[in-house]
Amino acid sequence: MFFYLTELADLFSPLRLFQYITFRTLGAAATAFILSLIFGPALIRRMRRINFGEQAEDERIASLDKRMKVGTPTMGGLLIILSASVSTLIWADPTNLYVVLTLATFCLMGMVGFADDYLKIKRRNGLSVKLKFGLQLAWAAVVFAVLWAVPEMQERARQLMVPFIKHPVLDLGLVGGFLFLVVVLVGASNAVNLTDGLDGLAIGCSNSAALAYLFLTYVAGNYIFADYLQIPFVKGSGELAVFCGTLLGSGLGFLWYNCHPAKIFMGDTGSLALGGAIAMLAILIKQELVLVIVGGVFVTEAMSVLVQSFYFKYTRRRYGTGRRVFRCAPLHHHFEFLEKERALEEGRTPELVETRIVTRFWILSIIFALIGVATLKIR
Numbered sequence: 001m002f003f004y005l006t007e008l009a010d011l012f013s014p015l016r017l018f019q020y021i022t023f024r025t026l027g028a029a030a031t032a033f034i035l036s037l038i039f040g041p042a043l044i045r046r047m048r049r050i051n052f053g054e055q056a057e058d059e060r061i062a063s064l065d066k067r068m069k070v071g072t073p074t075m076g077g078l079l080i081i082l083s084a085s086v087s088t089l090i091w092a093d094p095t096n097l098y099v100v101l102t103l104a105t106f107c108l109m110g111m112v113g114f115a116d117d118y119l120k121i122k123r124r125n126g127l128s129v130k131l132k133f134g135l136q137l138a139w140a141a142v143v144f145a146v147l148w149a150v151p152e153m154q155e156r157a158r159q160l161m162v163p164f165i166k167h168p169v170l171d172l173g174l175v176g177g178f179l180f181l182v183v184v185l186v187g188a189s190n191a192v193n194l195t196d197g198l199d200g201l202a203i204g205c206s207n208s209a210a211l212a213y214l215f216l217t218y219v220a221g222n223y224i225f226a227d228y229l230q231i232p233f234v235k236g237s238g239e240l241a242v243f244c245g246t247l248l249g250s251g252l253g254f255l256w257y258n259c260h261p262a263k264i265f266m267g268d269t270g271s272l273a274l275g276g277a278i279a280m281l282a283i284l285i286k287q288e289l290v291l292v293i294v295g296g297v298f299v300t301e302a303m304s305v306l307v308q309s310f311y312f313k314y315t316r317r318r319y320g321t322g323r324r325v326f327r328c329a330p331l332h333h334h335f336e337f338l339e340k341e342r343a344l345e346e347g348r349t350p351e352l353v354e355t356r357i358v359t360r361f362w363i364l365s366i367i368f369a370l371i372g373v374a375t376l377k378i379r
Contacts, residue, residue: 002027003093021218021238028091028242029249035083036253044257044264047073051121072262075117076254077270080203081110083250084243092242097150099239101143102280108139109189109276113268126268136189136276140182143280147181148174156232157181161286163293163375166230184288189275191298194305194330196271199260201332201358205297205365206274207251212294212369213281214244219376220285230379232286240281247277260355290375296368297361304331332357 006019017023092099112135116126147153157177159168172180196202219225221238257263282291292299308329316322327337339353
């Protein structure tokens with residue numbers, strides 16, 4: 001909406017500010033943050049009133065005594081989606097195809113998560129893995145069809161870019177390009193979902209990734225910077241920086257209520273939406289593999305689950321009894337168990353380590369984000 005104020009710049013020169021992506025990005029971040037603070041308390045009260053909260057303990061971590069989390073409102077991702085979407089529509093160019101695709105992915109992945117959260121609350125069982133994957137796969141097919149229909153987007157959809165290398169290393173073709181997009185989109189959304197287990201953990205790490213891609217999208221959309229850094233120039237993608245600003249602002253606003261002890265959880269509604277949006281940013285500017293670095297915490301958490309599951313099944317087939325690599329997966333719960341065991345061995349009361357673990361994971365996410373951005377210079 002504000003984007004079109006530049007057309008009146010001849011009548012009132014200060015309106016030229018709205019043509020600058022940097023100005024609109026800051027405005028979008030501030031707007032999303034303020035909207036989150038305004039609507040947060042009302043959403044929390046509403047969720048409590050209709051009993052949309054955690055219904056039971058997670059059996060995997062029952063011994064960690066997280067009973068206080070039962071009953072805490074979930075589906076807090078609605079707050080993130082609402083504030084970020086409204087702010088995007090206010091500050092970004094609504095006709096920009098990159099913004100439309102990313103915002104649509106953000107909302108539709110959130111809808112899948114909402115359905116999963118709703119069924120968990122009402123029926124104690126969420127969407128089946130097959131149905132959830134099927135819905136994500138269907139949207140990935142829609143996104144790929146749009147990319148393939150636009151000649152310049154089709155060319156990029158076929159390319160595989162690798163960090164530290166200036167030029168595409170491989171032409172993936174139709175099938176390869178689609179499969180690669182599915183892996184990135186579905187993998188990222190579910191990796192963020194797996195990370196969402198401690199107060200403030202997933203949203204804090206998502207903020208680091210959003211900030212990194214704010215910089216990456218701005219550079220990719222600026223011909224001078226892209227040429228200097230020898231990365232793919234994607235005309236019009238700089239507008240995605242405005243969307244990244246809304247992600248960061250809404251994420252900080254949500255963290256206001258999600259920090260320990262959390263007043264609300266994001267649920268699958270928020271985690272799938274955030275993961276899908278960040279994945280789309282990476283796909284559209286051809287920095288998909290950089291996402292492995294920027295989202296290092298998400299990748300580590302997801303890998304811990306895969307390793308745990310594979311090793312347990314392997315040892316059960318081979319030895320008759322399943323064995324585990326970690327005390328519990330995802331990895332953040334492993335560290336919680338280790339602290340409790342260490343405290344019992346030393347004869348002391350376990351400290352409240354949740355905040356410490358979350359803070360250290362935030363630090364790691366910032367480091368990973370900085371390394372990811374630094375790859376632009378090493379070509």
